[in-house]
Amino acid sequence: MSTAGPSTQDAPRAALGLAPGDWGTGTSDPLARPGQGRRFGAAAPRLDGPAKVRGQAAFAAEFAYPDMVYAALVHSTIAKGRITGLDVADARSAPGVVLVMTHENAPRMNPMPRMLTAPKAAGGDDLPIMQDDRVHWNGQPVAVVLAQTQEQADHAASLIRVTYEQEPATTSWDQAVADGITPGLLFGHPAAQEVGDAEAALRAAPVSVDAIYRTPYQNHAAMEPHATTLKWDGDELIVHDATQAVAHTAWSLAHIFGIAEEQVVVTSPYVGGGFGGKGLWQHQALAAAAARLAGRPVRLALTREAVFRIVGGRAMTEQRVAIGADADGRFTAIVHTGTVASARASALSEPFIASTPHAYRAGSIKLGFDVARLDMVANTFMRAPGAAVGSFALESAVDELAVALGMDPIELRLRNEPETDPMDGRPFSTRHLAQAWREGADRFGWSRRNPVPGAVRDGEWLIGMGCAASSHPYVRMPGGAARITLTRDGRAEVDVAAHDMGMGTATAQTQVIADRLGLEPDRVEFRYGDSRMPGLVMAAGSQQTASIGAAVAAAHRELVAELMKLADDDASPLAGLTPDEVGALDGGLAALDDPDRHETYADILARAGRDQIVAEAAAPPPAEMMNFSMHGFGAMFCEVRVNAVTGEVRVVRFLGSMDCGRIINSRTAASQFRGGIIMGIGLALTEEVLFDERTGRIINPSFSGYHIPVHLDVPEIDLIWTDIPDPHTPMGAIGIGEIGITGTGAAIANAIFNATGKRVRELPITPDKLL
């Protein structure tokens, strides 16, 4: 009995139908040529580095307009109920105040189109935006103040007095579960799936583990708080926003204000981190509404507190993982089930089973989760949704099973490597995790590990090593498109409505484009971050590299076809060749079977009397995701020191041995892996949003109370990778943005167990849990 259940890849799958695609069938790129990819792997420095260091890179809160005013928000202080009184007189008469907007004078707005309900929906929730007296969560914006300066706006906001009539709200895990749970959905499909009878196999297994793991609410904590600077130009709305989805945001804002998509322009040239949190939240709509009422451009830069109060993070989970095995360690059953506490209006219930289906060969697998509902800010996608916290539970349980079996945890994992996808039997497009384990173990010195917990001590410090598997799905969303403008001086400009949130998109894509077009990188300009550009490319799901790459390949195909029409001239060495018979080489095109038959772009355009040639095309549907089980993998290694007196944990060594297809840029890729791992250190040891369960109010909405790793918390993070191209993806690359946070929490928890003999199953692993 086998049912192919839904997975995190289902949203794009559902959107594309069954059309065959170029990579899906495994056929190679017709324009590939020997030597293509020679720029890949280079440690090209960030193109945006100099501008950022010089302060010349304008982030959303740094755009300025003459006559611009500054916004401040007032947040509700109850979780549920009605506003019964709004005393705004003092605020209206405070110095510099231009406008006080509340539900009593806000213009009509439609609710945000909630993410996943339409291809371009970007909203984190679909609640009324300051349209009535209802309060849906503690922290909801209830007033916006505009003033001549930020200080004046903040001061006036502090003068507003709001009275409420409270209603009973669900503000604790226990209450949410008691209210009743419903079966979890993954992109509209039931999340529950089963192969075989896992509970029966578990009962029959000679060796098994069965435990509950808990993870708290977490916040993205991007370095740049959310911000938007915008103005109305007649009926046109121009928005400079910190977003990972310019096209989605433009469409969604148009929907909110009932105007045409073309009437909204969203730009986002620089973003200081996103991680799933830089979507559309109520502040952009509120800023636009206030700007309309005031007739002035508006800057709304959220305070850090406001980010915690109105931008959702990662939902709490309680997970059961049970694994049954034969005496030789072969898995006979995997059960991964549990509960997620999600906000009522949230687009996502943290799918902690995300990477479990593909992790191990097992005779039977049972997956699923239930959802309990809270009255709180709408939780959302946060770096490696599901997998980040799901891998903590699964990979902790594998470690526990290794202890129960008396077996090395790497050997146990290698023994259960699957040949094909364990849920539906599809082939993996690439999977060299075993190699990553072996090379990582060598590099880390795993053989020096003492398997006896608590056996290695240096003064008051207990020392331990741990490991965990890491994985994240490959995704290429439908809708990618690109425009290439090739000019007579042999330069190429490429436009895609994509994003660079600091991960190096523009740097890596410049390498890709230079390689594809046979140009030096300084002849290529990759332009992005503007909703007027082609393509629907969200910087999410670790999918931009593949999406942009596929779109550029499609546009390049058009470009070559156009060029070959121009080159169909006896004066050209390329005359008589078809587009399939040429490839890019040295600033022009050459016959694939005879590189001496070569003509530069400049010569082709000059002879045709053309100044430039423009080609635009959409990427083929991501059929590769239908045909293959596609993931990035990694083997995470960690060494910790745990203070036996204070319970303090120091991560002193970390190695990520990654298997993510071909690495395009070794420098920016290493940064991506490191960033994910650093976030994993926070997930493991410190990060926890705390709610006052009486009121639903976040009580630590700042970095003094919500602790993310700082430099002293982060050791030198070593990275290696297999660098084996996936033959079924553009450039052979597998997304790398999110995988670093997966497995990391478990690697740390497992190292702590090895150091201390204490198994902590509840994150974060704070000192009190180790004493």
Ligand code: MOS
């Ligand atoms: Mo990420 S959660 O895909 O921005």
